[in-house]
Amino acid sequence: MTLTRKWLRVLRGYLRMLWVRVTGMGLLAVVTVGSSQIIEGLLPQEVQNRISMESADRLLNIIASAMLAVTIFSLTVMVSTYQATASQFTPRIHQLIREDAITQNTLATFIGTYVYALTAIVLREVGFFGDEGALVLFCVTVLVLSLIVWSLIHWMQHLQVLGSLIDSCRQIEEMTRAQFQERLDTPCLGARPMTGAPPEEGVEITTDQTGHIQIIHPEPLQHLAEELELEIYLLHEIGAFVFYGAPLVRITGLEDSPSEETMDRLCRVVRNNIVVGVARSFEQDPRFGLLTMAQIASKALSPGINDPGTAIDIINRSGRILSVYRDETAEEDEPLHPRLHVRPLDPDDLIDDAFSAIARDGAAFHEVQQRLQKVMSGLMRHPDPGLCKAARRQAGEFLTRALEGMDWEPDRARLRASAEAGLEQDNAGPD
Secondary structure (H helix, E strand, C coil), rough: CCHHHHHHHHHHHHHHHHHHHHHHHHHHHHHHHHHHHHHHHHCCHHHHCCCCCHHHHHHHHHHHHHHHHHHHHHHHHHHHHHHHHHHHHHHHHHHHHHCCCCCCCHHHHHHHHHHHHHHHHHHHCCCCCCCCHHHHHHHHHHHHHHHHHHHHHHHHHHHHCCCCHHHHHHHHHHHHHHHHHHHHCCHHHHHEECCCCCCCCCCEECCCCCEEEEEHHHHHHHHHHHHHCCCEEEECCCCCCEEECCCEEEEECCCCCCCCCHHHHHHHHHHEEEECCCCCCCCCCCHHHHHHHHHHHHHHHCCCCCCHHHHHHHHHHHHHHHHHCCCHHCCCCCCCCCEEECCCHHHHHHHHHHHHHHEEECCHHHHHHHHHHHHHHHHHHHHHHHHHHHHHHHHHHHHHHHHHCCHHHHHHHHHHHHHHHHHHHHHCCCC
């Protein structure tokens, strides 16, 4: 049962790829054309002759000629959106826009219906469809046209916000919140929290490539550890950058001289289930989402854009995400993968990813710093003591940087007053 979670995770990753949905719609189109002839044979003869094949031919020609142009237009819009968001916000957002479900479904529909029309026309020309059996083909083609119209309307509505700053920030926030919640629902990926240093003894498995750790599949690692009665300590967090030859895990419980076959199997399982790629991924990595939002805010605070309102919006969104934080080490239930050991999320790292870049690049913006102190004040009153402590410490650093970056004394006085009010609320405790 636990191993199927890995394949569900892999399947979910494939379903985010455009070519998978397009291929699926194309295959569905071919199956639909073939099955329509079978259904036609089950109908009474007097029903089959109610529609002429010329009617179906005209509809198929309309679909075949129109869908190619619409698909090219949609792809052009996608490419333009990718380029615009990369230059205006951050290139990291390209991943989410590329995986946008509405865009992928629309393109899959357009290409799938184009394949349907071409397949039907080819089969019609080779005599697969006779003139007397057009009813089912005509009805299916009308349904395909209805799907096209619905997709066009949905697509036009989506184009109104596709690539906009507000929609892009919303997508990142929703993805980050979902990954953050999934991580908290299965603390430490279902493994035991590793709060200290891993054991010094043991066998290390190294990586055979250089890149970011994108995904960790704990289920096969736990299965292998149970079979061989091992303890596996993961030495890096998801998102970490590792070089070729760097140790990925440390394994204890092996015999003094494990066989070459055992070591080969360990290396294969570890490297196959700790995925290293060129770039970081939002999957399993809520810190990357927080960092991406912070980069959008930093870009907005640059002299060429000068948009503190976007930075304030990002601060609010990051604060909402962090407000659901829970200590992963406080889980009392038996972990799903007791032979694995994974480092818990560090609240200091989370706050640093979300706010440090904004505090640095927006040090001279009074309104940005004011909002930052208010959000930090809210996090200082969080039920989790670890997050409270981290927020209090970093709020003081942000305040010191901001006071040095502001030239006008009244701005500094208002910011100090805001920070002091936040500390008074923190000392008073939650309302």
